[in-house]
Amino acid sequence: MRELRDILERAINELREEGLEPDVLLVGPGFIEHAVDVLRECRLKVYRIEELGYDAVIADSKYLGQMKRASRRISIEPLLVENEMWNELRNLEV
Secondary structure (H helix, E strand, O other): OHHHHHHHHHHHHHHHHOOOOOOEEEEOHHHHHHHHHHHHHOOOEEEEOHHHOOEEEEEOOOOOOOOHHHEEEEEOHHHHHHHHHHHHHHHOOO
């Protein structure tokens, strides 16, 4: 999913602009299911966290838990809903 790759890159860049060094990606099983290729390319340490579901958290591990701005949480669920909607619209006979 190109959109997901863009969202990840944007979150990583935001953290870097704030002087942080994102090095870990915590992902839920639903996120992994739809983003395997993106995760292989991301160059971050990836950890599966069951409780995250369809979400992921990009973080600088040195500051995780110490500073709220040291991480960004993203969700793949809105992208899945949007893609499903577009697929339904394409399938309509107009």
